[in-house]
Amino acid sequence: MRLYILLVHAVLVAQSIAALFPPGNETTHSAAVQACQQLDHTLGPSLVQSSGAEYEAAATNAWNLLNAEFAPTCIVFPQISQHVQTAMKAIYDTGSHYAVQAGSHSAMKGWNTVQDGVLIMFSQMKNASYDPVTDSITLEPGIHWQEAVTAVEPFGVAPVGGRVGDVGTGLLLGGGLSWLSPSQGYAADTFKELDVVLVTGEMVTATVTNEYSDLFRALKGGGNRFGIVTRYKVSAVHTGTNDDKSFFGGTITYNSSSAEALLKATARYVHETNDPKAVSLVTFTNAMADGQIFPVYMALLFYNGPELPTAIFGDFLSIPAVSSQLGPLSYLEVAGTLGLENDRGYVQHFGASALVGDEALFLDAFNHWSNFSATFVDSFNQTTLAFTPIPDSQIHAGRDRGGNIISAPRGQFAAVQLLQQLRIGLQDLPRVLQNGIDLLFEQIPPSPGLPLYLNECDAGQKVFQSYSDFELLKMIYAKYDPTGFNVAHTQGPIGL
Numbered sequence: 001m002r003l004y005i006l007l008v009h010a011v012l013v014a015q016s017i018a019a020l021f022p023p024g025n026e027t028t029h030s031a032a033v034q035a036c037q038q039l040d041h042t043l044g045p046s047l048v049q050s051s052g053a054e055y056e057a058a059a060t061n062a063w064n065l066l067n068a069e070f071a072p073t074c075i076v077f078p079q080i081s082q083h084v085q086t087a088m089k090a091i092y093d094t095g096s097h098y099a100v101q102a103g104s105h106s107a108m109k110g111w112n113t114v115q116d117g118v119l120i121m122f123s124q125m126k127n128a129s130y131d132p133v134t135d136s137i138t139l140e141p142g143i144h145w146q147e148a149v150t151a152v153e154p155f156g157v158a159p160v161g162g163r164v165g166d167v168g169t170g171l172l173l174g175g176g177l178s179w180l181s182p183s184q185g186y187a188a189d190t191f192k193e194l195d196v197v198l199v200t201g202e203m204v205t206a207t208v209t210n211e212y213s214d215l216f217r218a219l220k221g222g223g224n225r226f227g228i229v230t231r232y233k234v235s236a237v238h239t240g241t242n243d244d245k246s247f248f249g250g251t252i253t254y255n256s257s258s259a260e261a262l263l264k265a266t267a268r269y270v271h272e273t274n275d276p277k278a279v280s281l282v283t284f285t286n287a288m289a290d291g292q293i294f295p296v297y298m299a300l301l302f303y304n305g306p307e308l309p310t311a312i313f314g315d316f317l318s319i320p321a322v323s324s325q326l327g328p329l330s331y332l333e334v335a336g337t338l339g340l341e342n343d344r345g346y347v348q349h350f351g352a353s354a355l356v357g358d359e360a361l362f363l364d365a366f367n368h369w370s371n372f373s374a375t376f377v378d379s380f381n382q383t384t385l386a387f388t389p390i391p392d393s394q395i396h397a398g399r400d401r402g403g404n405i406i407s408a409p410r411g412q413f414a415a416v417q418l419l420q421q422l423r424i425g426l427q428d429l430p431r432v433l434q435n436g437i438d439l440l441f442e443q444i445p446p447s448p449g450l451p452l453y454l455n456e457c458d459a460g461q462k463v464f465q466s467y468s469d470f471e472l473l474k475m476i477y478a479k480y481d482p483t484g485f486n487v488a489h490t491q492g493p494i495g496l
């Protein structure tokens, strides 16, 4: 017992010291070198690389250019869960900083890569399979959504995943907004079983009913610091094969003179539509070049049925459109509507809000965003304001499956995303731009009681504090990472 107390004390002291030294100093560097040497020895050079073509490709793979400029001390390419266990144990024992990368689409600086630390890169764990007996889909963490949907389409099923094909499974840990969410809940609500490598390297399988049910809940929206998920078993949704055109919908593009009508239609849809078969996403994008703004406004509308019912989508359909691509679709086609959007190579910045209210609130948000775009027209390639309606049906579907840690209330609200893509040449957010973004967040605050959405947030936003189960989340974190190792040695949402 005395030895145990001494050990815990020693770990706590080591962690407090580590926390004092952010990545980039001598202590973190030598811990990382030690971890990498150990891993090179135990896992071998094909799975652990510190230089060479595969290392370079992985180190520069991140979607956000900011994250493609880090140089991890080594990159581990696990092929099975046990490799992750070995890596995590070495990281923990040496006190090294580390990061995990799945689909690479985190917008937040340092959340999916690390300087002076170990990067665990899931590019060699990409399987997806369907089990008809349990009606479940098993996903390895390195798969991207288009690959996952394509792999199981022949069985007539799909996982609840992202709306852009190149995004990866990290989406699940933030919650996950999908074309199937109104009927199924957040993507994480479909979890059945998770294999999780804990901070010490121990592996557990968490389910909604077993002894790790608290961890299971925390991983439905709690992000990247509770453990490393090496296997997701999720419910299969019977969406049909590519021959089954059981959906109808597509994209309508509008010009800027329709902004007000489109915002009013969006506000009404958010407030009134609670049909689990209906889903929409409305995006306002300002592309910029030579000091000029080129607006592109779009509504993506889908219905799990033979047409878009006018009682639900009539407002959108009656606004004069620049172009309209609507028709019968398979789910594979729905999932492919936005394409891969493999737009790497830019500095990107996200921000989140959430709104419940009348048309005036949506118009107000748009006006602030338009002013912001115009003020910083020379700094951006493009800015986007996007609304994802969160109907009560989505909240109910999640609760029916045991609930998630986001614990969003019913009440028909919209997740609001702000996306800024910096013009080429700008390598980081200049102070003046950060101030402008901070002001924009103040001007479009979340409506009282609504959670911010982790997957669409800025690193500085207090996402966890906006969850009504914030205290529970902190308790679960303290249980599974009692020394606070992950907060001290990885980047992620603030507040744990």
Ligand SMILES: Cc1cc2nc3c(=O)[nH]c(=O)nc-3n(C[C@H](O)[C@H](O)[C@H](O)COP(=O)(O)OP(=O)(O)OC[C@H]3O[C@@H](n4cnc5c(N)ncnc54)[C@H](O)[C@@H]3O)c2cc1C
Binding pocket: 063, 099, 100, 101, 102, 103, 104, 105, 106, 107, 111, 112, 141, 161, 162, 163, 164, 166, 167, 168, 169, 170, 171, 172, 173, 174, 175, 176, 177, 178, 223, 224, 225, 227, 228, 229, 230, 341, 455, 456, 492
């Ligand atoms: C173009 C684009 C489209 C998007 N569309 C949607 C959308 O439709 N719906 C939606 O909800 N969100 C969407 N997002 C947001 C997206 O869900 C988040 O950026 C998400 O974090 C990306 O996951 P990833 O695996 O691609 O990225 P990564 O950067 O690889 O991972 C994201 C985070 O999760 C951590 N992580 C990943 N895998 C694991 C694991 N197995 N164990 C522990 N931690 C892990 C990483 O360390 C990182 O912090 C989109 C983002 C972009 C850029």
